[in-house]
Amino acid sequence: MKSFISLIIAVSFVCTCADVKHILPHHEATPEPGPPNPYVFSYQAGRAPGHVDRQHTEVSDGSGVVRGAFSYVDPKNQLRTVQYVADKYGFHPQLSHEQEDTAAVKNAKQKHFALYNRIAQEHAAEGGHAGQHGVYATGPRNTEAVAYATHKHLSEYERIAAEHARMRAELQAQHLNYPQDDGQYHGEEQYQHY
DSSP, rough: OOOHHHHHHHHHHHHSSOOGGGSOOGGSOOOOOOOOOOOOEEEOOOTTOOOOOOEEEEEEEEOOOEEEEEEETTTTEEEEEEEEEEEEEEEEESSSSSOOOOOHHHHHHHHHHHHHHHHHHHHHTTTTOOOOGGGGOOOOOOHHHHHHHHHHHHHHHHHHHHHHHHHHHHHHHHHHSSSTTOOEEEGGGGGGGG
């Protein structure tokens, strides 16, 4: 019976380690990556003949890094340009101009900061005090469950630390009773080998 189980385990191990690409359908095989395929493109366009109001240029080195720039005329008749790099970490634009908040964004920011300040004042009234910029300085209070878990953790930590200290003392006592061949005491590092 033991030899039968050993045979099943051995066959299972061989099957899991075997290369089975040759029996998979061709469409399921992972394609080999092809050679780098760099490219460059550029265009200009306009709404009226002879007038350019947008353009785009892009270059890829074939390894997955793309660099480019595009320009357009915004509704306020301002030329806007964005240069960018796109790589495995994402799309990284650099604007040629400062973004201005719209009225809706300004309104949302005002509501957010008003709510933030109201909550900070409520927390300050509950016993903490607001620090710089109205940030609540004392942090959150522990609930009963968190206080119990913290106490339990610290008690267990102290118990384990005392047990390790006792074990270390026993090992040191054993070492003093049975010195090494050279008769020298080599310190703490020897106790790590026990």
